[in-house]
Amino acid sequence: GAVVSQHPSWVICKSGTSVKIECRSLDFQATTMFWYRQFPKQSLMLMATSNEGSKATYEQGVEKDKFLINHASLTLSTLTVTSAHPEDSSFYICSATTLPGQYSNQPQHFGDGTRLSIL
Amino acid sequence: DAKTTQPPSMDCAEGRAANLPCNHSTISGNEYVYWYRQIHSQGPQYIIHGLKNNETNEMASLIITEDRKSSTLILPHATLRDTAVYYCIVRARSNDYKLSFGAGTTVTVRA
Numbered sequence A: 001g002a003v004v005s006q007h008p009s010w011v012i013c014k015s016g017t018s019v020k021i022e023c024r025s026l027d028f029q030a031t032t033m034f035w036y037r038q039f040p041k042q043s044l045m046l047m048a049t050s051n052e053g054s055k056a057t058y059e060q061g062v063e064k065d066k067f068l069i070n071h072a073s074l075t076l077s078t079l080t081v082t083s084a085h086p087e088d089s090s091f092y093i094c095s096a097t098t099l100p101g102q103y104s105n106q107p108q109h110f111g112d113g114t115r116l117s118i119l
Numbered sequence B: 001d002a003k004t005t006q007p008p009s010m011d012c013a014e015g016r017a018a019n020l021p022c023n024h025s026t027i028s029g030n031e032y033v034y035w036y037r038q039i040h041s042q043g044p045q046y047i048i049h050g051l052k053n054n055e056t057n058e059m060a061s062l063i064i065t066e067d068r069k070s071s072t073l074i075l076p077h078a079t080l081r082d083t084a085v086y087y088c089i090v091r092a093r094s095n096d097y098k099l100s101f102g103a104g105t106t107v108t109v110r111a
Helices: none
Strands: A002-008 A008-012 A018-025 A032-038 A045-051 A067-073 A076-081 A090-097 A108-110 A114-118 B009-013 B018-023 B029-040 B045-050 B063-066 B070-075 B084-092 B105-110
Touching: A002 A090, A002 A108, A008 A018, A018 A032, A018 A090, A018 A114, A032 A067, A032 A076, A045 A067, A076 A090, A090 B045, A108 B045, B009 B018, B018 B029, B018 B084, B029 B063, B045 B063, B070 B084
Parallel strands: A008 A114, B009 B105
Antiparallel strands: A002 A018, A018 A076, A032 A045, A032 A090, A067 A076, A090 A108, A090 A114, B018 B070, B029 B045, B029 B084, B063 B070, B084 B105
16 A cells, blocks of 8 residues: 555656655555655755645745646646756656654655656 | 755665665654655655654665654665665654655665
């Protein structure tokens, strides 16, 4: 159980293009999803927290107008990289939690990531 | 959330137990210890978590010291497929669910 699917797994596009990445929880309802970015040989960096039906909360230094997040249902969150440039090339990973509410110790479950290459 | 310290790398022999240490000396009473691993070019995989009692599941065992200042993840019979970066993360039982990933331990299982 607790499967998170991410699509696409790999995308190459030209500079200036906008790219949408989908994150789906397949067998559970996820009220909270997270988006991370990972550069080569580095660890994961949290970009934003997405709660179903409300605006995403972005980490310091992450441009909300560049990385648009939508979490319209309990099983789907999307990240759109707008007007992507080569420096946006990275490995983008989403995760989701299984239970809503406060004081939960449930783990996050991660998708397999999307490798984005901007030419 | 409390900071964790892990060795940067470890080698393990295939078929033997792999013991991965983690120090979290500033952990507070409401913080859990989580272990994840990331195999190359994949998303992190949840392994196990605990508060103060030792925990075991089909993947691993988690041993937390009585003072909770350190823990050990045990892979009972390491295989080549266990080669990955292992992350020990301490997270408060709060309503923001955030995880902060450090550098982790790069574990290489050798035949």
